[in-house]
Amino acid sequence: MAASFEQEIQELVLDSTLESVDQADAASVNFANKVGFSEDDQNSISMAVRECMVNAVAHGNKYNARKKVHLKLEATPGTLIVTIGDEGDGFNENEVPDPLAQENLLKQSGRGLLLMRAFMDECDHAPRVPQGTLVRMVKRLSEF
């Protein structure tokens, strides 16, 4: 079935829990499916959204029940844009060890950002106003 390229937006405000990771994953995959992404692309989007949500819930909001995670899904022609914002203290990417450096290969954590970048076409982050981190990820339909 041909993809529909009407502008579509879905926004969710989620609790800082692991259940929210599943909710965001399901919403993103449904959204991606609706706008015509292949199953492979949906799996990639799922992986990136889960990693980003875990970062937001665990590292950003530190499971704080008073803090929320803000998920926004936007479809524009040929493109899905996922924006995930937390209400944490922000982070400095320069302080994140390179997970591909030989000395870090056996570290237990620190691969989330690497996977988000690997599975999406674009992934960048910025401080969120008034507080936290805002991650914006883009996936393009392969025929575009």
Place this chain on the structure above:
Amino acid sequence: MSVTMTTRQVGDVTVIDAAGRITLGEGSSAFRDTIKDLVTKGDKKVLLNLSEVSYIDSSGIGELVSGFTTLSNAGGRLKLLGLTKRVQDLLQITKLYTVFEVFDDEAAGLASFS
């Protein structure tokens, strides 16, 4: 669905048949507990069958690495069997192909411990 871990003994090698998803939370702790139990019992040659694992996230990858380190520190070895395309991709992206020995065939995986 989370993950189920079933262990079986083939000679002196313990094969863990994993099925489901190894992700942050229940899935990754199930794997961690299984490895701890094996090390406590003195089982140090472990072949992890991932052919029925549909999904691993970065926490799950972290647990695989942790299991590898735990067994290596105990004088043993963790090797992987039957990776799906998705898990193969993850090991490539994370460069963990350079760390783990990976087998498509169980007999070859078992023989590699001799």
